[in-house]
Amino acid sequence: MQTRSSRRQQPHSKKPWLKWLWLVLAVAIFSAGAYGLRLYSQAKYAIDSTYSGLKTQKVATDIANKKPFAALLLGVDTGAFGRTYKGNSDTMIIAVVNPKKHTTKMVSIPRDTVAQLIGTKSFNMQKINAAYNVGGSDMAINTVSKLVNVPIKYYLTVNMGALEKVVDAVGGIDVNVPFSFKDAYSGNFQFTKGKMHLSGKYALAYARMRHEDPQGDYGRQQRQQQVIKAILKKAVSFSSLTNFTKLLNTVSSNIQTNLTFDDMQSIFMNYRSAAKTVTTGTLQGQAASVYSSLYGSYLDYQVPSTDEMQKVSDELRAALGLKSETINNENVKENAANSGFSWNTNVDQTYTIYNPDL
Numbered sequence: 001m002q003t004r005s006s007r008r009q010q011p012h013s014k015k016p017w018l019k020w021l022w023l024v025l026a027v028a029i030f031s032a033g034a035y036g037l038r039l040y041s042q043a044k045y046a047i048d049s050t051y052s053g054l055k056t057q058k059v060a061t062d063i064a065n066k067k068p069f070a071a072l073l074l075g076v077d078t079g080a081f082g083r084t085y086k087g088n089s090d091t092m093i094i095a096v097v098n099p100k101k102h103t104t105k106m107v108s109i110p111r112d113t114v115a116q117l118i119g120t121k122s123f124n125m126q127k128i129n130a131a132y133n134v135g136g137s138d139m140a141i142n143t144v145s146k147l148v149n150v151p152i153k154y155y156l157t158v159n160m161g162a163l164e165k166v167v168d169a170v171g172g173i174d175v176n177v178p179f180s181f182k183d184a185y186s187g188n189f190q191f192t193k194g195k196m197h198l199s200g201k202y203a204l205a206y207a208r209m210r211h212e213d214p215q216g217d218y219g220r221q222q223r224q225q226q227v228i229k230a231i232l233k234k235a236v237s238f239s240s241l242t243n244f245t246k247l248l249n250t251v252s253s254n255i256q257t258n259l260t261f262d263d264m265q266s267i268f269m270n271y272r273s274a275a276k277t278v279t280t281g282t283l284q285g286q287a288a289s290v291y292s293s294l295y296g297s298y299l300d301y302q303v304p305s306t307d308e309m310q311k312v313s314d315e316l317r318a319a320l321g322l323k324s325e326t327i328n329n330e331n332v333k334e335n336a337a338n339s340g341f342s343w344n345t346n347v348d349q350t351y352t353i354y355n356p357d358l
Contacts, residue, residue, distance in 0.1 A: 052256050056119065056138050060153035063263045066270050068098040068320050071154035071259075072141045074132060075163070075207075075224070089132035089140055091207075091224055094152065096319040102273040105319040106228065107312055108221035108282045109144055112302045114290060114351070116330035118142040125330060125353050126292065127301065132157075137256065146329050148283070148309060150316045154259055162254030163207065164200035166231055169250045172199050173230035175206065178223075183209040203227055217302075218282060225280040232275040283312050286343050288351040303351050305343045306335050330356075 053059060062069040075091025092109040111129035118131075119139045131143040137155050145152045167173055180193045186205040198206060207227045213219030235247065248264060259267075285302030292299045309331060314324045335341070337354045 050252050050255050050257055051260060052137070053258050054138050054141065054155070056142060057153065060258070062153060063259070063266050063271075066099055066266070068096065068100065069154060070094060070096045070150055070152045070316065070320055071156060072137075072144055072152050073228075074137060074140055074155060074157040076132065076157060076159050088129040089157075090129055091221075092128065092140070092144060093225070093228070094144065094148070094150065094316060096150075096316055097267075097271055097274045098319055098321065099271050099274055100321075101319075102277055103319065104232075104274045104278045105316065106225055106278065106280045107148075107316060108225060108280075109147070110217055110221065110283065110285055110302045112217065112300060113147070113283065113285055114301045114303050114331065114334075114353070115143055115147050118146050123355050125334070125355075126294070127299075137258075147304075147331065148313045148316060149325055149327050149329070150313060150320070151322075154263075155257060156259065157256040158251075159254050160204055160208070162251045163227070164204045165251050165254065166200070166247070167198065167203040167227075168200035169247045170231060170234035172197050173203055173227065173234060174198075175203075175223075175226050175230055177206075178219075181209065181212040183212045185209070185211050218284075221282055222280075229278050229280070232278065236272045236275045281312070281315065284308050286341075286345075286349075288341070288349045290351050290353060298350070301351065303335075303341070304331065306332050307343075 060069070071094075073091070073093040073095055074089040075093075077088060077090050088111070090111045092111065094107045094109065096105040098104070109128060111127065113128045114125065115128040115131070117124045117126065117134055117139060119135050119142055124134070128143060128147070132140040137157050141152050141155045174195060174197050177191050177193050177196050180191060182188055182190045183205070186208040187201070189202055189205040191202075191206060196202075207220070207224045209223070210217050210220040213223075215222070283304050285304045285308070288301050288303045289298040290301040290303075291297070306327060309329075310327045313327055317324055333356070334351075334353060338351055341349060341351060
């Protein structure tokens with residue numbers, strides 16, 4: 001008698017490739033997630049290494065709370081051309097970012113502006129770009145803040161090497177060159193009037209040149225603002241945080257800041273619209289010769305009038321959503337003491353600094 005098996009034969013799957021497809025997809029998703037986490041961890045480690053808090057201020061929380069904030073951008077003349085010393089902050093730009101108004105306001109402070117260095121043991125009034133050399137980012141931020149009466153809670157110190165890397169990282173920038181020039185002091189790069197696409201090296205030379213500019217340092221400040229606006233335009237076009245963290249990782253060895261990694265992520269997520277409307281300005285000064293006891297000779301300075309400081313202060317405070325306040329700093333007192341000084345002339349003048357400690 002023939003017996004029948006008690007087990008029924010299981011039918012073979014008609015589509016075994018589906019199992020393989022799901023397996024491949026699962027591996028791909030896991031790999032992508034692991035790679036993203038690796039990039040995130042690398043970027044966070046790199047950015048955390050750039051963090052340097054301010055000794056004279058508490059940890060700022062404006063960005064974490066999505067509020068308007070003011071930051072001081074410091075460009076130091078090291079990191080390229082073989083320069084490794086500390087250097088001066090030849091670029092000083094106050095940037096006010098307001099996410100509610102969707103605006104960014106940038107004001108350049110000329111490097112030769114006369115100012116009292118805030119934080120020295122004794123009275124010290126000299127060119128403002130010396131603040132970084134004397135007392136680092138702390139002294140630079142406190143000196144600029146006092147000069148224009150604006151609460152500046154963040155800073156970003158960038159050397160020349162970082163600018164070059166940032167521009168290359170975003171694929172170059174497009175600028176409108178105001179006039180043709182070639183400058184021996186910044187690499188002999190040739191620039192032609194009109195629209196140009198600049199690589200990192202060209203952008204650095206473009207931002208550094210001042211000897212061939214008819215406006216001198218004021219012309220250089222305008223080109224520096226032009227470069228920053230072009231970089232912002234490229235940076236805000238990044239569609240993912242991954243690209244942003246890659247950019248930060250690229251320049252981490254060339255920057256120092258009190259912005260945390262979380263702050264930078266918040267800026268990318270919550271402040272990007274503010275970079276679409278950028279206005280620029282400069283604290284204008286009057287050329288004058290000021291005697292320097294340090295060098296035992298007269299040096300060329302830029303002296304801002306009290307009215308000019310008040311105007312810039314009002315603009316920056318308004319951008320921050322703050323009420324106007326009357327400027328009251330050492331520059332105001334020195335301006336009053338130099339009662340015969342003219343604020344609108346091309347005639348050579350001297351300006352005297354009266355030491356209040358004497």
